[in-house]
Amino acid sequence: MVERRKPISVQEAVSKVMNHVHLMPEEIVSIDDSDDGVLAEDIYADHDVPPFNRSPYDGFAIIAEDTSHASRENPVTLEVIEEIGAGDVAQNSVGHGQAIRIMTGAALPKGANAIVMLEIVHEKNDGKKIEIKRHIKKFDNISWQGEDTEKGALLLEKGHHVTPGVKAVLATFGYAKVKVYKQPVIGIIATGSELLNVSEPLVPGKIRNSNAHMIISQVKQAGGMPKYFGQLKDDLEQSFQGVKKVLSEVDALITTGGVSVGDFDYLPDIYQKLGAEVLFNKVGMRPGSVTTVAYLPDSGKILFGLSGNPSSCFVGFELFAGPYIKASQGLNNKFLDNVEATLTHDFPKPNPFNRFVRSRVTFENGYWHSQPVGLDKSNIVTSLIGANALMVLPGGTRGYQKGDKVKALLLNGEGSEQFCL
Amino acid sequence: MVERRKPISVQEAVSKVMNHVHLMPEEIVSIDDSDDGVLAEDIYADHDVPPFNRSPYDGFAIIAEDTSHASRENPVTLEVIEEIGAGDVAQNSVGHGQAIRIMTGAALPKGANAIVMLEIVHEKNDGKKIEIKRHIKKFDNISWQGEDTEKGALLLEKGHHVTPGVKAVLATFGYAKVKVYKQPVIGIIATGSELLNVSEPLVPGKIRNSNAHMIISQVKQAGGMPKYFGQLKDDLEQSFQGVKKVLSEVDALITTGGVSVGDFDYLPDIYQKLGAEVLFNKVGMRPGSVTTVAYLPDSGKILFGLSGNPSSCFVGFELFAGPYIKASQGLNNKFLDNVEATLTHDFPKPNPFNRFVRSRVTFENGYWHSQPVGLDKSNIVTSLIGANALMVLPGGTRGYQKGDKVKALLLNGEGSEQFCL
The missing domain is CATH 2.40.340.10 (MoeA, C-terminal, domain IV)
Known part of the structure; x- marks a missing residue:
């Protein structure tokens, strides 16, 4: 008997999948194991940025007013009373007629109200004095405490991908460990008696299994951990037992092939034996119209039955399985741009x-x-x-x-x- | 003494880096270890695709002319003489008045010249006969041997990223193993006495080292294998020895900080002691103007001296180090879109x-x-x-x-x- 299936719209199919997302548990990982993960916690600033008034350049901390009348013809000379590295704090205060040599990132010394860049001063007496030939404005070249971010500010909400920029933020604010969502383990099973392994020679009637290798990559790209279980046997009971065992080891399952309306396509029977609720088995789209998604109410696990033909398989993955994997990992931006x-x-x-x-x-x-x-x-x-x-x-x-x-x-x-x- | 540096243009700087790319050696990996790698060989079709005339649907192989006069009122009845699965080859030829039931992907049986889809026939006598109510055109629903790709065709040139689609092609054409370029190992060293580790509490004058963690991610994104060696000591000889040792373990080195014109920035001295040729140490751009790139003529290794401030570091990486890493791995598309x-x-x-x-x-x-x-x-x-x-x-x-x-x-x-x- 040919089963008559009623197609639903792509939007409706996507909604049905999204209504059955099983969010992965959280785990705490080291910052350097968080790459490409998804934040499972909001990230806050634990301090002002910059944490203190500091110099964005190598130069000299001075009192701006000392240069009020400085010019090319009439340079002002200041005495360098101290020299500090980036991580150091000056021992002295800057007084009138004085300067402290300061490295990029170093804290503004007391008394000073401007930084003059190294490149525009003339050093004299072995660096004990400097000459400045222009008027430096008050507060010139100072990065102010908190001008970027104030302590306690919400920086990032959970659901954000960990990118290089996010890593920089995590490191800056002391997140040596960070809470992310676990990667879902996605089982992959191929079906189809016509399939050969990639290393096998071609024989009449057969083709090599390309879908499994493609899906493995797609799962990785979507943030999941692919686990390939090979091919199902052409026997319903054996296949049912195989799928059942695989389901105990994965968070979701993708099968390729076996979802058409042909007699040898027994995934519908397997769904039934598993007690799975079929969310849809026909979608108003080409290719991939036979894409089937089923759901196990007991475990919350989802089964993607992708078509066996390569393009249908690819499209079915990108429209349904990819967004599911991203959503199950807590990612906000789960759909294709x-x-x-x-x-x-x-x-x-x-x-x-x-x-x-x-x-x-x-x-x-x-x-x-x-x-x-x-x-x-x-x-x-x-x-x-x-x-x-x-x-x-x-x-x-x-x-x-x-x-x-x-x-x-x-x-x-x-x-x-x-x-x- | 303040060193006066002559800025070069960004384009010129990029060209200088690209002229010093050290291409990584090739390696042969299993298809499933090739994800995100770069092909080091051209890929050819080892067979026609499809490899034989085949059915794109579940249905029946027939002789189209048998349906010439078929209509809703006057259906034609054919005898089903055989039933074959996707990987099987029919034992019989289709004669007039006959049909062979055929699964998606199965080879077109001899004698037949069209496929009629399962959905539009009416099965009778327990599937021993079928009724067709319309005229089926000759060659309907046949995927022809070689219509996608002919045996021997060049499918992909080396320098291409291994994407899910490429994996599917590799699998289809029997590339169980594939030649890719090795991933370059990229050493990362932080400099700056103001830097704290991410797990350390903030103290006056210090900031946490965010660049190293960011660069680790950027290197991964670019396809390199990051190897973080921690911070250099504030001692020229110790640092020189440290850099020298690191260089023996990596394919290229990225340092953050230490390239300004301040007295405490001793990377220029280290480059000199290493016998490195400085390709440039000032670029006409903001941020990142002090980005320095040096080259070791003996080993062909390159040293990226990125600025210590986060944005300069980020930009310097994306413009110079990222494209270098991709190019050294043989990737054609090495620059930002x-x-x-x-x-x-x-x-x-x-x-x-x-x-x-x-x-x-x-x-x-x-x-x-x-x-x-x-x-x-x-x-x-x-x-x-x-x-x-x-x-x-x-x-x-x-x-x-x-x-x-x-x-x-x-x-x-x-x-x-x-x-x-």
């Missing part, structure tokens, strides 16, 4: 469903341009190489023309909080 | 040098907008958090106004082959 782009080629084939066309977007002359890569046949693996975006062509009765404005979802972007079509 | 953006705020302060202003770019209503983050003072660490671009403001005698078009170098982009200002 989108930009408006100009179509560079006609795309005449109309389709009743939304199409997600692997494309190469480039930014030229102030605009994004979107070029479909390869033919848009869902089984074409090489077209994925150059793609850096999924171009969205809403379903309808007409095709698209060169020059049309389209949306493109960026595969390498920063991410967005909202899913936008 | 750039886009044209509209300035969202006045930036009135003129500067004779090119400024690289940490900014947040967003894409709205068909255009990029660029907003400077935080104040543009080079010591402000928190402004790095939200930055996703370096806005380029060419040096000159006037400031910039809201609405001006500016270039922005994207920190999270795909990368570009050319350095563009």
Whole structure:
């Protein structure tokens, strides 16, 4: 019997997945193990930045008024009474006619109200005196305590990715350890009796399994820890036991293949035996219309049943599994960024469903341009190489023309909080 | 004595660095250890794709002409003579009045010249017969051998990043092992007597070392393997010995701090003692003007002397060290992508040098907008958090106004082959 499936919209499908996100527990890691993690705590300033009034340059701390009448013709000479390094604090106060030599980052000595840069003074008497040939304004070249950030300020909210800039902030404010969300372990299982391993020679009727290797990379990119369990056997009971065991070792499971309406596609039966709630098994999109997502109410674990064909698999991952993995790791920007782009080629084939066309977007002359890569046949693996975006062509009765404005979802972007079509 | 340094242009500085790239040796790794690596060999198709004429759907292989007169009122009935799975090859040929049930991806049986999708046939007699109510065109639903890629075709040139799509291609064409460039080991040393470790409490005059942690992340992002060696001592001979030892363990070295013109900045002396050729020690840019790059002719190793202040350090890394690391790993797209953006705020302060202003770019209503983050003072660490671009403001005698078009170098982009200002 052929099962008749009712397609739901892509937006609806994304919402259903997002309503079943299982947030990972928190863990405390060393700052240098936090790269690419997601903050599970808000980050506050434990001190003013700068923590004291300080010099942004190598130079001399002086009293600005001493230079009121200084000029090229009439330089003022000051006595250098002390010399301090960046981490030192001056022993003396600066009095009129005096200067303290000071390094970048060093605290402004008492009495001084300006820094004059090293480059614009003339040192005399072996550095015991300096000559200044211009008027230095009061408060010149002083980085003021707290001018960047005041103690207690909220710097970062949880859900933020740990980037190099975030690392700098964590280090500055003493977060030697930081609370992040654990990475979800994502199980991957391939199905399909036509699949050979990458190291096997081709034989008639078979193809090499490319999806598993692709998905492993996609999981890593999304922040998950991929765990590949190989292929399911062509036996329902064995496969059911296999999936059940895998589920005990992972936070979520991705399968490739086995979700079409053919008789040999037994994942629907496995979902049923597991007691999983099928959130959807048909989505109004091309490729990837048979993408299936199911949910285990007991454990809160989710199962992504991606199509076995490479492009459907790729698109199904990017639209549903990728955002899920990011959301389960607490990331705010879990969806693909989108930009408006100009179509560079006609795309005449109309389709009743939304199409997600692997494309190469480039930014030229102030605009994004979107070029479909390869033919848009869902089984074409090489077209994925150059793609850096999924171009969205809403379903309808007409095709698209060169020059049309389209949306493109960026595969390498920063991410967005909202899913936008 | 204050050393007078002659600034060179940013473009010139980038060229000097690129002229001294030391390409890493190749290594052969398993496909699943190749993620984020850079291909060190061209990739060719070892077979046609598809490797045989095959079905893109679950359905029935038929002779199209058998359906010439089929209609809703006058369906044609065919006998199902065999049923094959995706990896199987049919034992029989399809004759007139016959059909073979076929799974997605399975080879087209002999005799057949079209596939009819499972969904549009009516199965009868327990699947022994099918009824078709429409005319199926010759060659309908056949994925032709070689229609994607022909055997022997060049698929990817070396210098390409290993992305999920590339992994799929490698797997498809039997690259169980693949030649990539080794990751360069990048030593990191902090200098500055004012620096505390992240776990130390603040004391007057001192700040926590944030640069090292930031650079560690930046090195990882650029594809290098960071190795942090802690801080140099405030003693020239000890420091020289320290740097020398570190250089024997790394492919390139990044130091933070110690490159200003202050007396306590002894990296220039260390370069001299090492016999290093200083490529430049002043660049016409803000921040990061004191960024220094030196080169060891004997070993081919390069030394990046980044400024000690966080923003200068960040910018110096992104402009010089990041592209170097990528180039040394053989990556073609080693430079930051750039886009044209509209300035969202006045930036009135003129500067004779090119400024690289940490900014947040967003894409709205068909255009990029660029907003400077935080104040543009080079010591402000928190402004790095939200930055996703370096806005380029060419040096000159006037400031910039809201609405001006500016270039922005994207920190999270795909990368570009050319350095563009």
